[in-house]
Amino acid sequence: GQQLNQSPQSMFIQEGEDVSMNCTSSSIFNTWLWYKQDPGEGPVLLIALYKAGELTSNGRLTAQFGITRKDSFLNISASIPSDVGIYFCAGQLYGSEKLVFGKGTKLTVNP
Amino acid sequence: ETGVTQSPTHLIKTRGQQVTLRCSSQSGHNTVSWYQQALGQGPQFIFQYYREEENGRGNFPPRFSGLQFPNYSSELNVNALELDDSALYLCASSRPPPATDTQYFGPGTRLTVL
Numbered sequence: 043g044q045q046l047n048q049s050p051q052s053m054f055i056q057e058g059e060d061v062s063m064n065c066t067s068s069s070i071f072n073t074w075l076w077y078k079q080d081p082g083e084g085p086v087l088l089i090a091l092y093k094a095g096e097l098t099s100n101g102r103l104t105a106q107f108g109i110t111r112k113d114s115f116l117n118i119s120a121s122i123p124s125d126v127g128i129y130f131c132a133g134q135l136y137g138s139e140k141l142v143f144g145k146g147t148k149l150t151v152n153p
Numbered sequence: 154e155t156g157v158t159q160s161p162t163h164l165i166k167t168r169g170q171q172v173t174l175r176c177s178s179q180s181g182h183n184t185v186s187w188y189q190q191a192l193g194q195g196p197q198f199i200f201q202y203y204r205e206e207e208n209g210r211g212n213f214p215p216r217f218s219g220l221q222f223p224n225y226s227s228e229l230n231v232n233a234l235e236l237d238d239s240a241l242y243l244c245a246s247s248r249p250p251p252a253t254d255t256q257y258f259g260p261g262t263r264l265t266v267l
Contacts, residue, residue, distance in 0.1 A: 046195075075255060083260055084259050141196070143196050145193075
């Protein structure tokens with residue numbers, strides 16, 4: 043099935059460091075979403091972006107909707123141990139019923 | 154928590170059997186989407202239900218079918234189970250199409266096919 047290109051695949055960082063991950067697509071999207079998933083749980087919505095160029099923050103998280111509408115990035119500042127998990131980007135085209143997901147970025151934070 | 158609930162939490166079946174998974178949507182949401190998440194992968198769209206009818210389908214065979222009830226809850230049915238059907242099955246609720254809106258996920262049902 044269709045998937046977005048999400049990178050990096052995994053990250054190992056020290057507590058307090060900043061993190062950046064991104065997502066690219068060959069198709070344009072009208073909505074970009076970032077989710078976090080803990081083991082055995084469903085994805086939890088972190089940030090939703092609805093407009094090209096939009097920059098949105100949620101606490102220590104900041105995400106941007108790329109100008110070309112084909113990419114998005116997520117930054118986490120001053121990481122803490124509870125940031126550990128898998129981060130997924132997802133794109134949605136207006137009027138489409140489905141979300142298209144990346145393969146995820148697995149984040150490990152060393153105390 | 155999102156308010157989206159799923160049952161059962163875990164399920165073990167054997168090849169050839171049939172399974173039914175259930176989902177209750179978040180209050181105020183009348184659209185339910187189902188996704189399959191294989192180990193190490195992102196979720197893959199199966200189908201969406203709105204007004205008790207299928208409203209879009211991903212690349213899944215007809216043995217994957219669903220229902221939506223008047224209270225907006227939904228079922229996913231899989232017939233003739235195959236080993237590759239082992240996955241986490243997620244449902245997500247949202248407001249009706251075609252509004253560009255966010256989908257909120259439940260905790261998932263872990264299906265193991267032996």
